[in-house]
Amino acid sequence: MPLASTAALLLHRPFAAMAAGIASALTAAVFWRTRQGRGQRLDGAAPQALKLIEEAVLLLDAQERVLDANPAFLRLGGWHEEAELRLRTFTGLQASAEEAPEPVGEDEIWLRRADGRLVPCRVTRQALAGPGPARSLLCLRDVGxxxxxxxxxxxxxxxxxxxxxxxxxxxxxxxxHALVEARREGRTVALLAMDIDHLGHINDWLGHRAGDQALRATAERLAAIIGPRGVLARLGGDEFAVVLHASDATRQAEQLAEDILRAFAEPLLLGDDHSTIVSLSLGIAEAPSHGRLPSELLAHAESATRRAKAAGRRTWRAYSAMLDRASHRRARIANALRATEMDRCFHLVFQPRQSLRSGRTAAVEALLRWHDDSFGNVSPEEFIPIAEQIGVMPEIGSWVLRQACATLAQWREEGITELRMSVNVSAWQLRQPTFALEVADLLAAHDLPPGTLELELTETAMLAEGERGIALLRELRELGVGIAIDDFGTGYSSLAYLRQLPVTTLKIGQPFVTDLAQGGGPIVAAIIAMGHALGLLVVAEGVEYTRQRDFLQAHGCDEIQGYLVAPGRDAVACRALLHPPVDARTPLLAVP
Known part of the structure; x- marks a missing residue:
């Protein structure tokens, strides 16, 4: 085979295979020349073959002396001609271990160039078969x-x-490494995780360039505060962490957390144009109490950081296994809520409201209950905030409204025509632009007079949507639907707003009723009087004792609700309670 063809094939082969291929090509060249009668010595064939190879190649004798070098090797080593190398040993072309800038692998060397500079090279050696003295071929590749x-x-x-x-x-x-050393030396390791609060706001308001500047400035300030006390890292996004290991690492982490919070009370400079306050939420986990593996400590420190955010941000929290279990439960409940079959797992109970004037049942409040196959009965206080957080309340709220209207329609067919149905509505439902239309459609579908439906909202929910929410409430009032403020006095201090809200009913929160025994009577009496002055129906929630009922009745409260009247019952049991009253002071329930 012609040498040019052999060389061309070799150019596309892996390096180690190429070295073996070059050696085979040179050997083949000898026998090819022999068959042509051009001699049997390798020396005549080798130079021509080497020149055709683009890899750096050396031909060595048995004593490791250079017999020949191709042009590629001369370029690699900075030599002008091969005569400069002839009979020099290959060892003499290498740097010693002491001279090497850094260690190399078994198949690598530091080649000393003609100008003294060292070049890292991968070397493949191949013995040449054939007649004559033992020789070897070296292929070198610059791996710098x-x-x-x-x-x-x-x-x-x-x-x-x-x-x-x-x-x-x-x-x-x-x-x-820190955990291993801590176990050996009997010390503790603390991990302090940090999140920048509301970094997205900086991106939204000032642009992503400002967001990057905030991250850099935060990192620089953290590094200055931490100094030699620990190792700072960026976990990703807006998250940072510090590892501290000492005999009192936890105390140091707590002190460092306080130092960081104080330092970040000062504005950060973002380039030449802007400065902004950047706050952090921090979480602490320590080994071995909170885990013995890096993954455990990271997870637990980040869990503590989430607790700091939930506590209002710009603070720190230490990891708590009990609270972490609660966090895991919330996550599992969230997943279950997303997958729940409402008609199978949800049901309503109905708690009556008694008129203090007639003793009759004036209304019932529809209350949602959830039974899950894994968790059993889950209280609304636990699952409703989670449902709001994960965004499934519009669907759940619509289901409750449909079921309540259907139940009221059935009772009306049974002759209970003077009863009002009160249904809780979330802020999420007020954000739905078609909510008023949904209510109107349900009233029409069940042939319900609008006045028989009352929608309960907290002060917070009413005011959270601002003018848009108030406009929607007015639209509902125009339908004839009643609007009740639930738990009045436990949310916004909304006396100034009350006249703006299109409400029909004011419900006094249970804490005020409970506080009647501790001198809270004047406040409750004032709320009743204010509600009546505004033309509102006043309902007291959480009434459990006759002395509470007596006070409320004496001060003109219109209706009461609570365990003194009746707890929440399913539709069948609640329906069975609706019969003529015995006395206005008894909790028996009735309709006209």
């Missing part, structure tokens, strides 16, 4: 560029390009 690329990739994998801080994987490595 690939080493630089590897270093860059390692850096990118372990360090943040924006802040220069170690990333999560690098922090985990450091944390693992």
């Amino acid at each position: 560029e690939s080493r630089r690329a590897e270093r860059e990739l390692r850096y990118l994998a372990n360090y943040d390009t924006l802040t220069g801080l170690p990333l999560r994987a690098r922090l985990a490595e450091h944390l693992a």
Whole structure:
């Protein structure tokens, strides 16, 4: 085979295979020349073959002396001609271990160039078969560029390009080493995790460039505060963490958390144009109490950070296993709510409201209950805030409204025509632009007079949507539907707003009723008087004792609701309670 063809084929082969291929090609060249009668010595064939190879190649004798070098090797080593290398040993072309800038692998060397500069090379050796003295072929490849690329990739994998801080994987490595040392030396390790509060607002208001500047400035300020006390890293996004290991690492972490909160009370400068206050929420976990593995400590510190955010942000919290279990339960409940079959798992109970004038049942409040296959009965106080948080309340609220209207329609067919149905509505439902239309459709579908339906909202829900929410409430009032403020006095201080709200009923919250025995009577009496002055029906919630009922009746409260009257019951049991009253002071329920 012609040498040019052989060389062309070799150019596309892996490096190690290429070295073996070059040796085979040179050997083949000898026998090819022999068959052509051009001699049997390798020396005549080798130079021509070497020149055709683009890899750097050396031909060595048995004593490792250079017999020949191809042009590619001369370029690699900075030599002008092969005569400069002839009979020099291969060992003499290498840097010693002491001279090497860094260790190399088994198949790598540091080649000393003619100008003294060292070049990292991968070397593949192949013995040459054939007649004559033993010889070997060395193929060398400059790996400097690939080493630089590897270093860059390692850096990118372990360090943040924006802040220069170690990333999560690098922090985990450091944390693992710290845990091993702590066990050996009897010390503790603390992990302080941090989240920037509302970084998204900076991005939205000032742009992502300002957001990046805030991250860099935050990292610089944190590094200055922490100093030699610990190792700072960026976990990703708006999250940072610090590892501290000492005999009192937990106390140090708590002190550091306080130092950070104080330092970040001062504005951060974002470039030349803007400054802003950046606050942090922090969480602390310590080993071995909160975990012995890096992954456990990271998870627990981040769990504590979430608790700090839930506590109002700009504060710190330590990890608590009990609270973490509660967090896991909330997450599981959230998943169950997303997947629940409403008609199978939800049901309503109805709690009567008694008129203090007639003793009759004036209204019932529809209350949602949930039975889950895994959790059993879950209280509304637990699952409703989760449902609001994950955004499923519009669907749940619509289901409750449909069921309540259907129940009221059935009772009306049975002759109970003077009863009002009160249904709780969430702020999520007020955000739905078609909510008033949904209510109108339900009234029409069940042939219900609008006045028989009352929608209960907290003060917070009423005012959270501002003018848009108030406009929707007015639209509902125009339908003829009643609007009740639930738990009045426990939300906004809304006396100034009360006249603006299109409400028909004011419900006094249970805390005020409970406080009657501790001198809260004047406040309750004032609320009743104010409600009547505004033309509102006044209902007291959470009435459990006759002395509470007596006070409320004496001060003109219109209706009461609570265990003294009746607890919530399913539709059948509640319907059975609706019969003529015995006395206005008894909790028996009736309709005309």
